[in-house]
Amino acid sequence: MQDIGEDIIIRASEGDVGSFEKIYRAYSGFVYNVSLRIARSHRDAEEVTQNVFLILYRKLKSFRFRSSLKTWIYRIAVNLAINHAKKVSKERDRVVEYDDSIGIEPSRDVIGENLDREQKEKTIARLLGALNPDQRACIVLRNINGLSYEEIAQTLNININTVRTRLKRARERLLTLRREVMADEL
């Protein structure tokens, strides 16, 4: 994720669409991917991403540079994605749709690799689907986005021990799921 200069942020806050597009290009990848993993469908990820950047556009004037823009966007994106996931949490069996029209990097036109990739994505979707949105967010931020415990705590505005607790419970849940699957296979 590239850094955005203060002058671009100021111009974007004054309504310069070109500058705002630079901010979008810098952060949309993270926002979309984290939304996809937490909200669990491309349609929901698009909705969350759109809302994140519309909020950002409207609120950019109030950004006081007390924290980095990246941290601020992280917080908006993750919290919106969690809230969105909670609203649709009744649909527990939804799986991330593997859509060939949305490319996955790196892309090589090898049938075997594409099948492996599809299976891998389905596994990830199934694992994340077994968690509640709060646990899912912690696993996504830690294991997919590589944030430290402190960064996760700042992003979610929670205590660092709460991060630990949610990670622990998420992993315990996944271990239970694994035991259930293995029991079914016997």
Added chain:
Amino acid sequence: MNCEKFRDIILTDYLDGNISMERKIEVQEHLKQCFECRELEAATRKTAVEPFNLADKVVVPESLWQNIKADIEQEQYQVVGNPFAGLLGRLKNLIIFPKPAFALASATAIIIAAVIITRFNFVNQESAINDYLEEQVNSLAYLEEDGGVYSDTGYLDLGTGIEEFLL
């Protein structure tokens, strides 16, 4: 340290590398001696850590930027075309609205006052008080319990709980 403590560390800090060298060695020594903890570490790593390490990055659809850009330009057009657009919003910023906590306290005080008045029969107008209470409750209906905000895209909970307004 007993197995329960090691278990918590294995499920979190140890597997995430968020651990001092000294504590890491302590855990590794325990794993050499404890079959159950060794099994737990291996199963957790395989089930709950490694699958996510291989997650691919999904490309953002280009149409998303076009939609956002269209919304932004629409908003700019509305502001430029209508000199009064946003005026209400600017006026609102000049007027101090009570924060939810303050309004909640106000509602509580109103209710307590009404109870005291009716109980001690200071004013024998129960129906008038009930009407007044209902009016106050309705006027406070816009407040959200958990400190979210309204935007044109709907209600957005930015994770700010009511307790944060009290801090």
